[in-house]
Amino acid sequence: MKRPGHMLIRARFMLPMGGDGGRAARIExxxxxxxxxxxLEAGRYTDETGGRILASYKGDLLVVGAxxxxxxxxxxxxxxxxxxxxxxAHGHDHESAIIGVAKDQPLTFWLDNxxxxxxxxxxxxxxxxxGEFGRSPxxxxxxKARLDDVSYGITSALTHHCNYSKxxxxxxxxxxxxxxxxxxxxxxxQDRHYDARILDAPGQAVERVDAYAREFxxxxxxxxxxxxxxxxxxxxxxxxxxxxxxxEHGALIHIHSSEEPRTTKWFxxxxxxxxxxxxxxIGFLDPDTILAHQVNCTDxxxxxxxxxxxxxxxxxLANTILGSGMPPLMRMMEMGIPVAVSTDGSGSADNQNILxxxxxxxxxxxxxxxxxxxxxxxxxxxxxTIEPAGxxxxxxxxxxxxxxxxxxxxxxxxxxxxPTRLDNVAENLIWAANGxxxxxxxxxxxxxxxDYRFTRVDARGxxxxxxxxxxxxxxxxxxxxxxxGTGAHC
Numbered sequence: 509m510k511r512p513g514h515m516l517i518r519a520r521f522m523l524p525m526g527g528d529g530g531r532a533a534r535i536e537x538x539x540x541x542x543x544x545x546x547x548l549e550a551g552r553y554t555d556e557t558g559g560r561i562l563a564s565y566k567g568d569l570l571v572v573g574a575x576x577x578x579x580x581x582x583x584x585x586x587x588x589x590x591x592x593x594x595x596x597a598h599g600h601d602h603e604s605a606i607i608g609v610a611k612d613q614p615l616t617f618w619l620d621n622x623x624x625x626x627x628x629x630x631x632x633x634x635x636x637x638x639g640e641f642g643r644s645p646x647x648x649x650x651x652k653a654r655l656d657d658v659s660y661g662i663t664s665a666l667t668h669h670c671n672y673s674k675x676x677x678x679x680x681x682x683x684x685x686x687x688x689x690x691x692x693x694x695x696x697x698q699d700r701h702y703d704a705r706i707l708d709a710p711g712q713a714v715e716r717v718d719a720y721a722r723e724f725x726x727x728x729x730x731x732x733x734x735x736x737x738x739x740x741x742x743x744x745x746x747x748x749x750x751x752x753x754x755x756e757h758g759a760l761i762h763i764h765s766s767e768e769p770r771t772t773k774w775f776x777x778x779x780x781x782x783x784x785x786x787x788x789x790i791g792f793l794d795p796d797t798i799l800a801h802q803v804n805c806t807d808x809x810x811x812x813x814x815x816x817x818x819x820x821x822x823x824x825l826a827n828t829i830l831g832s833g834m835p836p837l838m839r840m841m842e843m844g845i846p847v848a849v850s851t852d853g854s855g856s857a858d859n860q861n862i863l864x865x866x867x868x869x870x871x872x873x874x875x876x877x878x879x880x881x882x883x884x885x886x887x888x889x890x891x892x893t894i895e896p897a898g899x900x901x902x903x904x905x906x907x908x909x910x911x912x913x914x915x916x917x918x919x920x921x922x923x924x925x926x927p928t929r930l931d932n933v934a935e936n937l938i939w940a941a942n943g944x945x946x947x948x949x950x951x952x953x954x955x956x957x958x959d960y961r962f963t964r965v966d967a968r969g970x971x972x973x974x975x976x977x978x979x980x981x982x983x984x985x986x987x988x989x990x991x992x993g994t995g996a997h998c
Contacts, residue, residue: 511954513543513544513569514542514548514565515542515572515950516541516558516569516570516571516572516583517571518537518538518572518583519538521588521928522538523590525893525906526592526911527550527907531894531906536552536930539552539553542950545953546953547910547911550908573586586948588920589917590916591661591889591907591917591918592904592905593949593951594662594862595663595900596664596862597900598762599653599665599854600668601649602630602650602672603626603853603855604853604855604974605626605974606623606978607854615767622855624671626855627672627673628705630646640980641976644676651965652971653854654684654689654965656859657689658687659860659946659957660943660944663689663690663914664902667680667692668764669696669735670737674697681727684729685729686965688954690904690951691731692900694735695716695733697716697737697742699712700743701740702737702741708746713736713749713750714734721759731759733754734751735761736763738765738767739786740774751797760797760901762797762800764800766784766802766805766809767801768803769804772803785812793817794818798819800821800852801823801832810836810839810843818845819848821850822849823857824849825865828872834872837873837883838873847891849896861944863937870882870884884934912951913951915950917948922942925945
């Protein structure tokens with residue numbers, strides 16, 4: 509679907525997550541008017557408002573939910589809640605084909621038996637698979653990942669492109685262009701404690717991220733940053749080099765940190781300090797550093813994070829499924845450490861249901877602390893919209909004039925979301941939605957999902973391809989030698 513000059517959407521409820529009413533505002537009968545890639549107006553709808561807009565932009569206006577709406581026609585009020593497009597601050601696009609693989613295993617063994625064999629399979633069989641699919645096999649996985657995001661109302665994402673995937677950024681950029689989403693690509697690196705076939709030589713990681721950043725500098729809706737895999741898999745010179753490059757380019761840097769208990773213990777015993785203490789010691793932490801997970805935290809770690817301004821992305825679905833644990837989320841927030849909630853990759857979380865991730869995060873904290881008042885629904889919606897948008901430096905995450913024209917309309921017509929009222933609309937999204945109710949999704953002023961129909965991509969073809977790719981991988985995995993020495997085996 510071509511981006512219209514102006515687009516108007518009207519909904520039964522709207523949660524703008526910002527603007528004059530503040531983050532807690534709830535609007536009955538709300539609307540958003542876009543102009544190009546930006547929001548022009550947002551607020552409470554009236555017949556006067558609708559008449560003015562229809563008259564002003566006749567012939568250059570798409571009215572969402574109306575078939576061929578033009579000047580003089582009433583603007584339909586959709587039975588849904590309108591929110592800013594969700595923002596995912598940590599994920600892995602290369603995992604989209606390995607849902608349900610190597611479950612009931614801790615992180616390191618899951619990496620050995622799912623992620624790394626799969627990305628290795630794509631590399632080893634690249635020519636054969638490209639012949640079958642008519643495109644790079646990596647592109648097959650990335651196209652499915654972009655489809656996943658749109659399905660759940662995610663319009664902006666950070667994907668941590670580690671392992672073999674660090675060599676395949678071009679395929680990812682193309683998949684994002686096709687999908688119409690916004691993507692921050694954290695280009696990975698490993699120079700130790702990993703599969704020997706993908707270890708970086710000195711300086712190679714910096715050269716790679718710099719080359720990709722230059723190559724894609726002019727590509728719309730794509731940004732390249734450094735993304736070293738983990739502290740245990742990158743030596744100090746690589747980490748310092750990537751941080752130096754990031755500072756020189758005014759860029760973020762993204763890394764896994766203190767995720768899996770045994771690996772965290774191994775690191776502390778080996779280096780005589782925690783990963784956060786180590787990172788601080790080499791000058792790696794500052795407000796432009798984003799740490800994924802940070803499950804295993806000491807009191808000193810929290811003080812360092814607070815004092816350096818480093819940010820944390822909490823991934824409750826992956827952390828619970830892999831048995832990694834949960835970070836001290838309430839203490840982080842009480843100390844002013846910036847936090848966002850995300851999904852992690854499809855392989856560990858098994859979907860990109862970001863509302864489910866928010867639900868899991870608050871549910872665990874309420875139970876652990878035995879306090880039902882913690883992390884109310886409105887606050888959890890902030891952690892998947894305006895908070896990660898700020899973390900990633902995006903003009904997104906709220907519905908207010910001048911922001912990027914990204915929105916999602918969650919359908920309220922299902923039994924699980926009936927009844928919904930203004931006073932319980934946020935609560936129902938967190939506690940009752942199943943995540944599949946994204947009916948309309950727009951990014952950059954263009955509808956990507958129109959009444960559950962994908963406008964830019966052949967969804968059925970993408971799903972057929974990923975199904976076939978997963979079957980071929982399953983055949984390969986039955987006879988392929990197991991990868992050992994991947995990750996910190998302790």
